[in-house]
Amino acid sequence: MKNRFVCCLLSGHLSAAALAATDAPAASYSVAQIKPDKELLITACEVVDHPDHANPAKPTGRFTLEYLLTGIARDGKPKTALLEWLHAWKLTVNGQVYPLGQSVIDQWKCADGQAGLSDEFWQPKFVHAPFRLLAIVNRMDLIRVTEDSGKERYAPEGRFVFGVLDKDGAPLSATVIFEYRLPAKTMEEMQLWAESWHELASLEFSDPKYCQLLANLTERFTSRASLASPSLLAQIRTNEQDLSLRFVTDDEWSLHEFRLDPAGAIVAAPTRQTPATHLALTSRLGHYINEYAKRIEKGLYEVPETYCDKPFLGDQAITNPIGARNWVPAGVLEENKPAEKKFVENTCNGCHGQETQTPFLHIRPRITGEPAKLSAFLRKKDNSWSEEMNFRAGKLVDFLNWKSSAPPTHTAKGSPQVLALPLPVADGPIVPMELRARGGRVH
Secondary structure: OHHHHHHHHHHOOOOHHHHHHOOOOOOOOOHHHOOHHHHOEEOOHHHHOOOOOOOOOOOOOOOOHHHHHHHHOOOOOHHHHHHHHHHHOOEEEOOEEEOHHHHHHHHHHHHHOOOOOOOOOOOOOHHHOOEEEEEEEEEOOOEEEOOOOOOEEEOOEEEEEEEEEOOOOOEEEEEEEEEEEOOOOOHHHHHHHHHHHHHHHHOOOOOHHHHHHHHHHHHHHHOHHHOOOOOOEEEEEEEOHHHHHOOOOOOOEEEEEEEEOOOOOEEEEOOOOOEOHHHOOOHHHHHHHHHOHHHHHHOOOOOOOEEOOEEOEOOOEEEOOOOOOOOOOOOOOHHHHHHHHHHHHOOHHHHOOHHHOOOOOOEOOOOOOOOOOEOOOOEOOOOOEOHHHHHHHHHHHHHHOOOOOOOOOOOOOOOOOOOOOOOOHHHOOEOOHHHOOOOOOOO
16 A cells, blocks of 8 residues: 555645555445535535635636636646637538637627737736636546557546636536546556545535645646646537527537647647538448447447548537437448447537437536536436436446455446547556446547
8 A cells, every 4th residue: 555655645635535545454435425416526506606716816716717727828828728729619610610719709808898909919807707617527437448459548537617608797508628637557546536536525515625625636637737747638628509609590509629739739629439510311420330330339449530531530510409319320230220329429419419318518507606407417307316427426436446355336338438538558557357337438
């Protein structure tokens, strides 16, 4: 257990659970001990409206947009990252490009009283930022895999979800998610992350220690100052119904993805696991599913940028009106229908559409003082947690129980997903067989 103590010290945060583990046998946890609202999907107003940590008037608040952008920016200036991202945020429909991000900038400038200034000379006042924190999310259930060797390695994430606001501060049907890698090179370090998240469950939201503990935890992956490497940002994802409808009158809307380029700048990127929208009904997509059906069912696949020597991956995901399916590929063999189902559910617009019975968003925009409402994919109508959230709880327990005398409490089905994160495979821990799971998910 001595190595665990050293890892905690290097991470900058030694949790009570980790300290106890340095001189005590590993504990045995159960899913019943997991409190999803405190350690997996945190939407409590005591957190997202915290007067210090989430207050946009306090730029040092660990949950604020300004703080996150400061940690991402290659020069440490939040405006740099902000403009890179918003300038790259564009919707393309029938060859016409619409500046979604610029519309956010222009609205923000007006609130700042700087409507006449160019973007170059604009000094953003983050207290007027048209974004509101909705949730902080633990995604330790995510995995990537190397197809050639078959060795599975984890790439867990921590996420901040924001809702977009209109000029009057009312919530729009649009969200932005900042998704970070949780650095871990060994299974011991993975277990430390699990222990750090689970430590939150022992505290009440009203206890000042809860938000301070959460702030210490998130700072380990959001603050560049605490790292010896560039930002751990994996990607930024947007789901932008009302912003799209500012320019396009149809009932469709778009989802986008942004990543860091080799120089550390935020750039637009293809939407992972999501082919170009024009392929939704085609036999070419059906051919791909038939060819890779076994890999898809096992989660050993990643949608390629090209297929059959033609572009295949989309640079945005267009979502059909509520109630309409996004993907109906032609020619899928009957025996490959399970692979088709998994494939379409793992696309961006499939995850946020009819394929998961989700009307647009999983975490919905909110007004100040009220928590964000969740889709039935995450929380059932009777307020009980969904199968998806129980799965995530089970994976957290598996990590908590790693190397303990207790057997894994969650039986995984299928194999994990290729995330293709910009970290060398050697930087992630190889995961024991009994902990493997997920199969195709990046959302």
